[in-house]
Amino acid sequence: MGKAWEDxxxxxxxxxxxxxxxxxxxxxxxxxxxxxxLKIESVIKSSAKRRSVKNRGCRSLN
Known part of the structure; x- marks a missing residue:
């Protein structure tokens, strides 16, 4: 450890x-x-989730 500030x-x-x-x-x-x-990772995850939902045929996200 270093010296005290006063010293x-x-x-x-x-x-x-x-x-x-x-x-x-x-x-x-x-x-x-x-x-x-973290923001980039979040965007990538949400894009992948949206893609998988579209691939399953959910009409609300088309």
Missing amino acids: MSNKERAEQTIRDIKRRQAIRKKAAYDVKA
């Missing part, structure tokens, strides 16, 4: 802040990617 020099604090910002950006970027992947 750090200004340079160390700046480096720690940069690391924290980059870490948060990476987490945010991964979360955005996961949301996009």
Whole structure:
């Protein structure tokens, strides 16, 4: 584990802040990617379900 914030020099604090910002950006970027992947997966599943319903001959979705 690192030093306490109070025990750090200004340079160390700046480096720690940069690391924290980059870490948060990476987490945010991964979360955005996961949301996009989930939306795409949902669209694919709903399309497949609709196709299977049409293939079974349900008239309400034609």
